[in-house]
Amino acid sequence: MNQLSGSRVVEPYLERRIVLAVLVVIAVWLLLIARLFYLQVVEGDRYRVSSERNSVRTHRVIASRGIILDRTGKILTDSRPSFEVLLVPSDSGNLDRTLERVAALVELDAEQVRERVGVPSGRARFQPLRVARELDRRQLARVETRLWALPGVLTQVSPVREYPFAESAAHVLGWLGEISPRELESGDYQGYRRGDSVGKGGVERLLDRELRGRDGGKNVLVDAHGRELERLDAVESQPGKNVVLTLDHRLQAVALDGFAATGRNGALVALDPRNGEVLALLSRPSFDPNSFAAGLDQEAWARLLADPDKPLHDRALQGQYPPGSTYKVVTALAGLEKQVIRPGFEVDCGGSYRLGRRRYRCWKRHGHGRVDLHRALVESCDVFFYQVGQAVGVDVLAYYARALGFGSPTGIDVGREAAGLVPTRAWKQRRFGEKWIEGETLSVAIGQGFNLWTPLQLASAYGAIGNGGTRYRPYVVKKLTDANGVQLQQNEPEVLAEVAISAKSLAEVRSGLRGVVHEPHGTGWVMRGLPGGVEAAGKTGTAQVVSLAKHPERDEEKIPVALRDHAWFVTYAPADAPRIVVAVLLEHGGHGGSAAAPIARRVVQTFLENEASDLGSVVAGN
Amino acid sequence: MTWGPSLQGIDRRLVQNFEWPLLGLVLGVSLVGVVNLISASPEAADGGIPATAWRQLTWLGIGGVAMLAVVIPDYRTLERFALPFYGLCVALLALALIAGPVINGSQRWLILGPVRIQPSELCKLALILLLARALQRRAGSPALDLRELALPGLLVAIPCVLVLRQPDLGTTLLLALVAGTFVLFSRVKVRLLAGLAAAGIGSVGLAWFYYLHDYQKERLLTFLEPERDPLGSAYHAIQSQIAVGSGGMFGRGFLRGPQSQLDFLPEQQTDFVFSVLGEEWGFFGAALVLLLYLAILVRGLMIARASKDAFGAYVALGVVSLFFWGGAINVGMVLGSLPVVGVPLPFLSYGGSSLLTCLLGAGLLMNISMRRYVF
Numbered sequence: 003m004n005q006l007s008g009s010r011v012v013e014p015y016l017e018r019r020i021v022l023a024v025l026v027v028i029a030v031w032l033l034l035i036a037r038l039f040y041l042q043v044v045e046g047d048r049y050r051v052s053s054e055r056n057s058v059r060t061h062r063v064i065a066s067r068g069i070i071l072d073r074t075g076k077i078l079t080d081s082r083p084s085f086e087v088l089l090v091p092s093d094s095g096n097l098d099r100t101l102e103r104v105a106a107l108v109e110l111d112a113e114q115v116r117e118r119v120g121v122p123s124g125r126a127r128f129q130p131l132r133v134a135r136e137l138d139r140r141q142l143a144r145v146e147t148r149l150w151a152l153p154g155v156l157t158q159v160s161p162v163r164e165y166p167f168a169e170s171a172a173h174v175l176g177w178l179g180e181i182s183p184r185e186l187e188s189g190d191y192q193g194y195r196r197g198d199s200v201g202k203g204g205v206e207r208l209l210d211r212e213l214r215g216r217d218g219g220k221n222v223l224v225d226a227h228g229r230e231l232e233r234l235d236a237v238e239s240q241p242g243k244n245v246v247l248t249l250d251h252r253l254q255a256v257a258l259d260g261f262a263a264t265g266r267n268g269a270l271v272a273l274d275p276r277n278g279e280v281l282a283l284l285s286r287p288s289f290d291p292n293s294f295a296a297g298l299d300q301e302a303w304a305r306l307l308a309d310p311d312k313p314l315h316d317r318a319l320q321g322q323y324p325p326g327s328t329y330k331v332v333t334a335l336a337g338l339e340k341q342v343i344r345p346g347f348e349v350d351c352g353g354s355y356r357l358g359r360r361r362y363r364c365w366k367r368h369g370h371g372r373v374d375l376h377r378a379l380v381e382s383c384d385v386f387f388y389q390v391g392q393a394v395g396v397d398v399l400a401y402y403a404r405a406l407g408f409g410s411p412t413g414i415d416v417g418r419e420a421a422g423l424v425p426t427r428a429w430k431q432r433r434f435g436e437k438w439i440e441g442e443t444l445s446v447a448i449g450q451g452f453n454l455w456t457p458l459q460l461a462s463a464y465g466a467i468g469n470g471g472t473r474y475r476p477y478v479v480k481k482l483t484d485a486n487g488v489q490l491q492q493n494e495p496e497v498l499a500e501v502a503i504s505a506k507s508l509a510e511v512r513s514g515l516r517g518v519v520h521e522p523h524g525t526g527w528v529m530r531g532l533p534g535g536v537e538a539a540g541k542t543g544t545a546q547v548v549s550l551a552k553h554p555e556r557d558e559e560k561i562p563v564a565l566r567d568h569a570w571f572v573t574y575a576p577a578d579a580p581r582i583v584v585a586v587l588l589e590h591g592g593h594g595g596s597a598a599a600p601i602a603r604r605v606v607q608t609f610l611e612n613e614a615s616d617l618g619s620v621v622a623g624n
Numbered sequence: 625m626t627w628g629p630s631l632q633g634i635d636r637r638l639v640q641n642f643e644w645p646l647l648g649l650v651l652g653v654s655l656v657g658v659v660n661l662i663s664a665s666p667e668a669a670d671g672g673i674p675a676t677a678w679r680q681l682t683w684l685g686i687g688g689v690a691m692l693a694v695v696i697p698d699y700r701t702l703e704r705f706a707l708p709f710y711g712l713c714v715a716l717l718a719l720a721l722i723a724g725p726v727i728n729g730s731q732r733w734l735i736l737g738p739v740r741i742q743p744s745e746l747c748k749l750a751l752i753l754l755l756a757r758a759l760q761r762r763a764g765s766p767a768l769d770l771r772e773l774a775l776p777g778l779l780v781a782i783p784c785v786l787v788l789r790q791p792d793l794g795t796t797l798l799l800a801l802v803a804g805t806f807v808l809f810s811r812v813k814v815r816l817l818a819g820l821a822a823a824g825i826g827s828v829g830l831a832w833f834y835y836l837h838d839y840q841k842e843r844l845l846t847f848l849e850p851e852r853d854p855l856g857s858a859y860h861a862i863q864s865q866i867a868v869g870s871g872g873m874f875g876r877g878f879l880r881g882p883q884s885q886l887d888f889l890p891e892q893q894t895d896f897v898f899s900v901l902g903e904e905w906g907f908f909g910a911a912l913v914l915l916l917y918l919a920i921l922v923r924g925l926m927i928a929r930a931s932k933d934a935f936g937a938y939v940a941l942g943v944v945s946l947f948f949w950g951g952a953i954n955v956g957m958v959l960g961s962l963p964v965v966g967v968p969l970p971f972l973s974y975g976g977s978s979l980l981t982c983l984l985g986a987g988l989l990m991n992i993s994m995r996r997y998v999f
Contacts, residue, residue: 016937019809020929023941024922030952031918035911037959041865042907046872189727221866 065215066161066485068242070175070205073279073480076251079175079206081161085137087145088130089119094154101133104155107144108134130156165291170254173316174247174283174416174478176204177291202294205245205479208416212482215242241485248279248480256608257284260601261588268568268588268598269317269457272605275465275574275583277495278474280414282584282605283458285317319419322454323587326543327382328570329403329449331467331511334375336402337390338507348374351385355444362388362444365544379514381523382542384448391447396438399446400426405501406463407473408455413498414476422459425452450546461585464572467515468539468580471501471508515539516577528599529573533610539577542599543570544592566590571598575606582609637997643695643990646927649920650691650971650986654684654979656913657897657972663879664893664900664974676893676974683976687983694987698995702988703760703935706753710779713750716743717786732790742977744787744795749984751799752942754779755806760934770816773807793840794895794966798949805945809938865960868902868910875906893974895966898958913972917951920986927993936992943985946970 070079087104094100101119105112119131133155137145145157163178165171179202185191194200200214201207218239257270261284272282289306306314315321337343353369355362364370364384370377378386391399403409409424425446427438445451458476466473474495481492501508516539518526529538545568569591574580584602591597658681665674716734720743724731733740758776780803788796807820832841870876892900902910921944928940947970954969956962968975970982 013934015811016809016934017929020925020937020941023809023944024925027921027925027944027948028918030948031914031921034952034955034959034961035914037956037961038868038902038910038914039907041869041959042871042902042910043873046869046907 063218063220063236063239064160065217065239066241067163067215068213068244068485070213070245070247072247072249072251072254073281074250074252075246078165078167078171078247078249078251080164080166082164083159084135084162085142086135086158086160087133087137088156088158089133090130090154090156091119092154100152100154103148103152104133104145107148108137108141110134130158135160136162163291167251167254168290168292169288170251170258170284171249172204172288172291173285173318174204174249175291176201176206176208177294178202178206179294203417205247205416209243209245209479209482213242213245216240243490244483244485244487246480246483247478248274248281249283249478250281250609250612252608252612253282253605254284256604257282257601260604261286264588264591264597264601266588266591266597267311267317268586268591269321270584270586270601270605271318271457271461272582272584272609273461273465273474273476275469275474275580278462278465278476279480279495280476280478281582281609283318283478285315285319285321287311287313289313316417317587317589318457319414319417320456321587322420322422322456323568323570324451324545325449325453325455325460326545326568326570327449328460328464328541328543328572329447329453330379330382330387331464331515331541332399332403332406332408333387333391333394333447334379334511334514335406335503335507336394336398337375338510339402339503340394340398342390342393343375346374348372349378349383349386349389351383353385355385355388357388357392357441357444360441362441375510376514376517379511379541380517380521380525382518382525387447388444391443392440396443396446397426397428399443400424402503403453405499405503406466407498408453408459408463412458412462412476414458414478415493416478419458420456422455423452449543457585457587460570460572460587461583464541464574464585465580465583466501467508467511468574468577468583470505471503473498473501512539512577515541518542519573519577526571526573526599528603529575529606532575532603532607534614536575536610537577538573538575538606539580540571540573540599540602543572544568545570566592569596569598571602573599573602573606575610581613582606638994641994641997643927643993646920646923646986646990646993649916649923650983651688653913653916653920653971654687654983656901656916657979658684659878660897660901660904660972661893661974663904664897679976680974680979683979684983686976687980690980691983691987691990694984695991695994697991699936699939699988699991700933702753702939703757706750706757710750710754713743713747714783714786717747717783719743721786721789730790730792732792739976742975744783744790744792744799745977745981747783747787748795748799748802748946748981749943749988751780751783751802752939752946752985755803756935756938756942759806759810759938769813770819773812773816773820776803776806791837792966793836794953794968797953797965798946798967801949802942802945805949806938806942809941861957861960861964864896864899864958867899868959871903871906871910873907875902875904875909878904894968895954895964895973896958897973898955898969901972902958914955917947917971921948921951924989927989927996930996931992932996936995940989940992943989946985947982 067081069077069081072078087108089100089104091097097119098116101116102112105115115133119133134141137157142157145152145155149155149157165175165177167175178199181191181194181198181200185200186194191200201210206213216239218237220233220236222233253272257272261268261270267286269286270282270284271280273280287309293302334343350372351364351366351370353364353367355364362384365382369385370381370383373381373383373386375386377383400409403424408422410421411419413419425442430436430438430442430452442451446453462473462476475498477493477496479493482490484490516537518524519529519538519540525542526538526540529540532538567590569588570586572583572585574583582605584605586598586602588598588601658677661677661680662673665676720734721731724733725735727733732742732744734743755776758779762772780799784796784799787799804824807817898910901913905913924940924944924947928937928944931937931940950967950970953962953965953967954973957964957967958969968978971979
């Protein structure tokens with residue numbers, strides 16, 4: 003080493019301190035090395051007992067995941083214990099022979115098991131691999147009693163998710179799956195590890211952190227065969243929180259029955275218009291999250307994705323459909339607010355309306371005769387709304403559609419939501435680079451043309467009309483409780499906006515919607531005769547899949563199903579102070595009143611009956 | 625620019641005086657770090673060399689070239705760049721807070737094309753150059769008083785606050801400790817030193833109530849009382865001790881540590897990389913690396929002592945203090961002697977910016993060493 007001590011330039015005090023620093027640094031490092039010696043050589047034996055192959059293992063203790071309940075306390079999602087057999091390859095000695103024995107005990111094909119386990123190398127050799135899951139008690143007992151002959155094998159209880167209401171609420175509840183590398187890297191999953199189960203949709207995804215709790219762990223000393231010798235330390239797991247939803251399983255069940263009876267796809271949304279609570283949310287067809295819980299194989303997943311009916315697609319939140327005649331409330335409110343519709347305003351419907359060289363037909367071929375706003379709503383006269391729409395123009399229609407919440411997401415807490423579409427002149431210019439055509443205003447005014455909205459938006463908008471103009475943010479999560487049911491956190495209703503429409507206009511439209519149900523020629527007569535003499539209000543709608551002109555066949559039964567119109571029905575009850583609003587969409591369900599309304603009726607009826615019996619039981623309980 | 629004379633100065637005497645020992649030590653420890661990363665990376669199980677180790681090796685190449693480049697210009701010319709370099713680092717820190725991406729809840733990085741740089745790392749060097757410049761200017765004058773400490777204190781506080789806001793408690797602590805070390809090596813009245821210590825304790829109190837995150841408080845409390853929360857905070861420490869302890873005298877061997885234990889150590893490539901080393905190479909391996917590391921420190925202090933001017937001495941002391949505090953805190957934490965603070969182990973932890981900073985620091989030491997006769 004070359005000489006570093008040259009002639010003196012550095013100040014003496016600095017030199018003294020540097021010499022001191024050398025001593026301090028050496029002293030600190032000796033302390034560190036002493037500590038290292040203590041840990042590795044003195045204490046080391048604690049972790050490395052007699053046998054060379056004994057070692058300390060950390061076993062995770064998976065926290066029990068919170069359950070999901072409906073508003074009545076019914077369990078929608080639960081975890082049940084599942085017994086599994088694990089194997090640590092580094093402890094197993096002859097891996098093939100051990101696998102063969104285990105396979106025989108749990109009645110699996112040895113070849114298959116071997117294929118699944120593969121040839122673990124490197125670090126994987128030290129990690130437990132899952133050999134079999136979902137053992138029954140008999141199989142478990144057989145393995146447990148022979149553990150002494152099965153080096154490296156251990157059994158473990160792990161929770162498996164169960165969804166008793168899979169059919170009716172799969173989209174809301176979601177499902178569990180192994181965390182993907184993308185999710186791990188996204189930064190949203192701090193503290194998660196590879197191999198963890200995470201919620202992949204719905205409430206399971208939204209509240210994953212709350213539901214999962216905190217895993218515990220234990221450090222155990224194991225012998226050469228991986229058997230636990232001594233527990234060194236342990237950390238208890240903390241169970242996840244329970245989630246109580248605003249849904250009512252009875253309404254879900256009735257809605258499901260209703261759809262099953264039609265055999266059609268579609269969606270249903272039921273809200274409490276007084277606060278935005280979602281009472282029922284259904285999308286058909288559905289999928290079975292139970293089959294994901296045990297680990298979905300690639301093939302089944304690919305089948306789900308390739309299904310032309312798109313079962314994973316949540317039609318209630320993401321399905322965008324032309325609103326059909328349910329749109330007419332927008333045209334009516336625009337006309338009222340812009341004073342196109344004044345007292346005494348009437349239109350003579352002769353079955354069609356002429357604009358330029360084209361004739362726009364009313365759905366009723368021979369016309370409705372002279373109609374005012376009330377009759378036009380009750381009988382859903384197209385010609386009346388053609389004229390009002392033309393008078394106010396498409397941009398005014400768009401303004402009032404947006405005021406009711408169309409064209410943007412409602413802000414529901416769970417799930418992904420589509421925005422729908424509210425066309426304007428500027429939108430068409432942007433989207434297609436074309437000018438707006440007057441005739442398109444007529445289509446828009448009766449809910450055909452470019453308009454698109456989701457079942458959720460429709461329910462939310464009619465709820466606002468029914469309650470006098472308050473738009474609430476729909477929500478599904480009512481509260482969080484701890485594992486013992488003690489409330490921790492509650493979601494409060496949130497007012498999104500007071501709709502900028504006068505009370506008088508809203509009242510006129512409400513009167514028309516009540517007439518749809520209760521007056522002669524009303525298209526919503528199915529809603530009559532609800533329990534307790536409750537009156538309902540509502541509107542039917544038919545969303546054209548192919549325009550009337552292209553398909554002159556008037557007899558619905560003769561049109562192929564795929565070309566038949568979508569049926570809408572939206573209703574709220576009681577008509578004067580609604581406590582429930584229901585929107586139903588039936589894909590290719592034909593004319594609105596006929597197919598969709600009975601489903602809505604069953605939901606409203608059940609709701610009212612439950613109200614009465616729930617109240618009764620409260621009174622009796624007192 | 626005075627590159628000319630310096631370049632000419634390279635010729636004979638510089639080559640003769642080339643700082644071989646430090647170069648060898650630094651490259652040796654860094655290569656141990658790369659090899660150790662192969663063990664510490666989760667992909668190791670799949671065979672082949674994991675991506676993290678490759679990236680670290682790439683950074684070692686880049687940093688090695690940068691280190692040799694730093695040797696070329698006479699370090700005294702660097703004095704003039706101290707202030708602008710400091711300004712640039714503070715600006716980059718501010719930029720990271722404004723425009724940097726949020727990764728794992730903190731804003732520490734700037735994205736430059738394919739690389740992610742951490743300005744707080746370069747800031748360590750900037751602070752060292754700046755403080756060395758400040759101290760050498762008043763070399764020979766009487767002891768410092770409070771007034772003279774105010775401006776340097778402010779210049780230290782600015783990056784500290786910015787880094788704390790990221791938030792990065794470990795790096796803030798390191799910056800403060802390096803700055804504090806400079807005070808120890810300056811001529812300061814004893815009373816003032818005592819006052820500063822009191823102020824330091826006071827600011828810790830303030831930090832406790834205003835700046836520290838709950839998890840950080842929890843870690844400190846857990847250190848004082850490990851039974852508080854054996855899962856959350858103490859788990860790192862317990863797991864790390866188990867890993868190191870089970871390494872025993874000779875270790876488990878390369879890639880043979882039962883890493884299942886370390887599944888509970890999410891930072892095993894960065895802050896807890898030393899526990900992987902301890903597990904696989906045992907007391908012999910880990911102690912050897914510590915001794916090599918100690919040799920770097922002592923060699924650095926010798927370079928400081930031999931420096932021909934105060935600036936060189938102070939720069940060298942600053943770099944050594946950076947290595948000292950980083951190494952002592954990190955290893956102390958891994959061995960359970962200190963609370964868990966997020967401080968990487970210089971030369972060994974995974975991270976390009978950190979390795980680059982360490983190599984640049986080593987380059988400064990070599991530069992000063994080689995010019996001890998050139999005057």
